[in-house]
Amino acid sequence: MTQYSFFKMHGIGNDYIFIDCRYHEFPPIKEVAKTWCDRNRGIGSDGIVLILLSSEATVKMRIFNTDGSEAQTCGNALRCIGKYLDDRNELSDGSFTIETIRRIVHGVIIKKGTEESIVAVNMGLPVWNPREIPVSGYNDPVIQQEFIVDKDTKFLHSCVSMGNPHCVIEVDDVQNFPVNKYGSLIENSHQFPERTNVGFMQLLDAENMVLRVWERGSGETMACGSGACAAYATWSKINSSISPMFIHLKGGTLKLSFSEKDNSIIQEGSATFVFNGSAET
Template sequence: MNNNFFVKSHGLGNDYIVMDSHKVDFEFTEKNIQLICDVHYGIGSDGILVLVDSDKADFGLRILNPDGSEAEKSGNGLRIFAKFLFDYGYTTNTSFSIDTLGGVVQAAVIQQENAKARTIKVDMGAAIFESEKVPVKSELPECLDDLLELDEVSYKINCVSVGNPHCVVLKDELVVDEIMQYGSQIENHPKFPNRINVQFAKVISPDLVEILIWERGAGWTLASGSSSSAVAAIMVKKGLTNRKLTLRMPGGELKLEVDPDWQIRMTGEVREICSGVLSDELLSELIG
């Protein structure tokens, strides 16, 4: 594998670039991350997944957002990263552990196609509802049906951490323009010390929930594994769905399971888009 080699894959339209930190000739600075993720001047993606060393798990992972910030956890990112590890020979095992800022998770290749991983299950860890641990500034010990006031509108919010923070708003109807208008305001509201991921959710049945997603550091997103996990946890917490349910997003569907101890497991497909090597001209900009 050449230096500066990359793979671009997607999970339900949520796309990431994957690279090995040991095989790059530049630093992942905020400026460089923004350049690589830029659809016009770089490769273009919803983020970068970087393989790093770990003394806690089989593999270490850094999750870098398009704005240059670093995420604690990403469900789609974890599945994409697991596919990369399996497809490119970093492991021959179909089950392995991955160390993230949001904790160590287990990944398992469930289905293969032409010796490549297609369907992957990820143990997302336990949902945490305590306000101070999400974190969210709330007078409630658990931020459920708390009021969030914006300049033009107010929402009842439900907050949870699945290794990264999430704000779930229950809606009777889902309107893309609405989350596009207010997603950034919610993400950056002073109520959330570390900013927050935002989901508008509509319960279709006890087994199906539809969601729209505004991802912290990335904006409007077709799909998100951690967002799906967060919404599933909130739905079960509020008694609105079964513990096994499907989350439907504009990019597709994920299967979620929420255990009685709030451990969450997620299953979904991942597909590779392309692979290649960064050009010398792009490298010259990254290296400076």
């Protein structure tokens, strides 16, 4: 048996098991993910995040879903890592960079707290090229195109990457929408060769949106940072707007805006420490 120290954190309810692997080996993720992430028989989380050494950034992040598959990015996990580094006094001025599979993410501590801090991260530019998302069957950006689920059900969907693939669909009543049913069907559609995250959004007004996200490999979660960015990018694209917006998810609210420098998306929200622990394999 091998013991691994970990800490639990969440970004507006999107919770992860974090392991600082900069100076020791990390566990066999595919073997432990389902057990550790199980909310009834394990630690309980939406996934496992590894913090690693990086030659290009403050640290490197690898993130794994509850089924053991590797994800590409996560806004909530990025904010949590920023707080973790700040709590350990590893940030001289509150700013940090994190290497992910797709890009280097820049972040800054907005408000420091003992258990909860407010952190902003630059999630980069939304990618609309179907080949880069990836989404099959299209040469041009997929914006409000018809998606046929079955003979009785079809939606208007948009596809975008925020470092990971997202399908975004606007619905009239998101609170009562059957996210589990359609999230799973769309995630595993042949249209998405790497599967996809699926966001169901309902616009309240020009500054507020309610969002539920079915995450690839994990199912519906309390919040999804990259999913919020994807929904915000989609709404902005459809409405030709660059106004800031508050995205309301099950676990809390994120503020989204476009950077004045290059129109990349800035995500601001809480990062909360829960507890330290150890687990064995």
